[in-house]
Amino acid sequence: MHDDALLTAAALLGSPAIEALAVLPGSDRNRVWRARLADDRTVVVKHYRDPSLGTWRRESAALRLADGEGAPRILAVSYPSDGPAVTVLEDLGDPGSLADLLLARGADAPRRAGEGLVAWATAIGRLHHRTHGRGEEFATALGPGLRADAVAEEVEEAPTGLAALVAAHDLPWSDAVPAAFAEALAPLTDPADAVLSPGDACPDNNLLAEDGARLLDFEYAQVRHRAWDAAYLRVPWPSCWCAWQVPADHAHRALASMLEASYGGGPVPTSFAADLDAATLLWCLVSVRWFLPGALEEPAARNADEDRRPGRWTMVITRLELAARTPGPEPLRRWAAETAAQLVRRWGEHALRPAPAYR
Incomplete structure (x- = not known):
């Protein structure tokens, strides 16, 4: 399922390949990676393990509304009817919290x-x-x-x-x-x-x-x-x-x-x-x-x-x-x-x- 989520992210962005670089902090509800695309860009891929919770709906709706103000930009989102529930976000690095x-x-x-x-x-x-x-x-x-x-x-x-x-x-x-x-x-x-x-x-x-x-x-x-x-x-x-x-x-x-x-x-x-x-x-x-x-x-x-x-x-x-x-x-x-x-x-x-x- 995790491979499916990464492949879904690559397909959403039109990339022929994707490589997981690191697993990022998340919760039991999700799995998050930093990944490299075929053109060397890095992105953050977030897979929502239980779409019925609606968390992917809240996050994708909110990030589109924010449009990069005080939040990462959302690059793509998939829907469970199309496979895993996934959002792809811009990679902001690891500057600390x-x-x-x-x-x-x-x-x-x-x-x-x-x-x-x-x-x-x-x-x-x-x-x-x-x-x-x-x-x-x-x-x-x-x-x-x-x-x-x-x-x-x-x-x-x-x-x-x-x-x-x-x-x-x-x-x-x-x-x-x-x-x-x-x-x-x-x-x-x-x-x-x-x-x-x-x-x-x-x-x-x-x-x-x-x-x-x-x-x-x-x-x-x-x-x-x-x-x-x-x-x-x-x-x-x-x-x-x-x-x-x-x-x-x-x-x-x-x-x-x-x-x-x-x-x-x-x-x-x-x-x-x-x-x-x-x-x-x-x-x-x-x-x-x-x-x-x-x-x-x-x-x-x-x-x-x-x-x-x-x-x-x-x-x-x-x-x-x-x-x-x-x-x-x-x-x-x-x-x-x-x-x-x-x-x-x-x-x-x-x-x-x-x-x-x-x-």
């Missing part, structure tokens, strides 16, 4: 991490600016059966999942929580502020080239409010493994760069501060739903902080504590505070440390 800088050590590490953070944030802002007002175009390219605003679905499903978890593990709950989730989500559903988001803009899903960052991994791309991506700097990194804290001044500088690029240097709406609070609060609680099962059900050794990533106990407690002090519907804040307090009694205190570059 923001995660590399956040995990680095040394006297110069804080400065370099701060610069990388601004480059990452600027790339997201430029992508936002390029794609603002083009939600219908993305939805059409995405096709039927996939929601363009997938994060809204996560929020809608979160109360049911959390209610079942807390009932099974003797944790607090309130019947007011589901309506409070909907209340917090409401301002983030305004299509006037919807932009294309990579959906999973983690510190390792980018390349920090000399002329700016390029975002990678659009398998969960969606059109949603700008604040969802901006809140990655506050939670921090809600969907990511490299979820260490960054200093407040570095986060503020990066957020300012993101918003300047996102709004094209124009004024930021006065409503954005409240929208950012809503996204921060909801990211905290949605990600707690993701990580709480393992935190409750697996042994301590599987939940401890590691050198490269915080453990689930740390992420769950610190995100509940952040939710409790973030402006938003009182039932959510109260539930988060009560649950955090009970989990601290079970697991002890777990502060989120700064990223290694800042230690």
Whole structure:
């Protein structure tokens, strides 16, 4: 099947031959190669192992919409009816990622991490600016059966999942929580502020080239409010493994760069501060739903902080504590505070440390 994917890529580009040079980082959902074509050009070939997930549809639709702004250019795409689901992307080399800088050590590490953070944030802002007002175009390219605003679905499903978890593990709950989730989500559903988001803009899903960052991994791309991506700097990194804290001044500088690029240097709406609070609060609680099962059900050794990533106990407690002090519907804040307090009694205190570059 892997040979079929490479041959498909060659056929899409009209190349009589293709040679795999290296396997690149990916996930269980895909396989990624750097490959050389017959004319000596190198490209990146991505094979989506399970087309039914729709990740190739999201990624190809998003990269066509981005058209090289803050992301690699898409050169070709195949469809499962024609063989393997494959995208062929421009090869941007291996300049390293923001995660590399956040995990680095040394006297110069804080400065370099701060610069990388601004480059990452600027790339997201430029992508936002390029794609603002083009939600219908993305939805059409995405096709039927996939929601363009997938994060809204996560929020809608979160109360049911959390209610079942807390009932099974003797944790607090309130019947007011589901309506409070909907209340917090409401301002983030305004299509006037919807932009294309990579959906999973983690510190390792980018390349920090000399002329700016390029975002990678659009398998969960969606059109949603700008604040969802901006809140990655506050939670921090809600969907990511490299979820260490960054200093407040570095986060503020990066957020300012993101918003300047996102709004094209124009004024930021006065409503954005409240929208950012809503996204921060909801990211905290949605990600707690993701990580709480393992935190409750697996042994301590599987939940401890590691050198490269915080453990689930740390992420769950610190995100509940952040939710409790973030402006938003009182039932959510109260539930988060009560649950955090009970989990601290079970697991002890777990502060989120700064990223290694800042230690």
